[in-house]
Amino acid sequence: MWKEIVNENDISLFMDEICGFHDSCIKEIRYVSGAYVKDNLSMHPINDKRILSVIIQRQFEDMPVIELQFSGLKYLKMHPLTEKYTCEIFDSVMFCKDDCIYWCDSGDVTEDDSDEYEGTLICATKLRWRSVENKLGEDDFYIENSL
Secondary structure, eight states: OOEEEOSHHHHHHHHHHTGGGTTEEEEEEEEEOSOEEOTTSOEEOOOOOOEEEEEEEESOSSSOEEEEEEEEEEEEEOOOOOTTSOOOBSOOEEEEETTEEEEESOTTOOTTTGGGOOSOEEEEEEEEEEEOSSOOSSSOSSOOOOO
């Protein structure tokens, strides 16, 4: 069941419930723009969906897999670390600003310095989340269509 995050109180309750994403990692990300090309090769070139879905796996027995779904995506800044470095999330931050919801994979980032952060930062107009059962491990969550 999806749960909406609409204000600072929702954020506070959610972040407490999932321990600020401590001991977590981003496993997968999927983006749907809304634009497409039809069979007759005419195009619908409008980004009218802008939905970013993120699978996060956690080292917790309670809700070990969480899906975040950002709609009305404004931007995604992502600077993945190389294979020489660890990418686990020790703490994260989420806040509302200018009618948007922000999520950042570091708890050390504030609203004032979020624009300069060089990790993963997501900004969207809406956010909802859900716990996903039986999806730990390396198998893909967002499976591509077979050709």
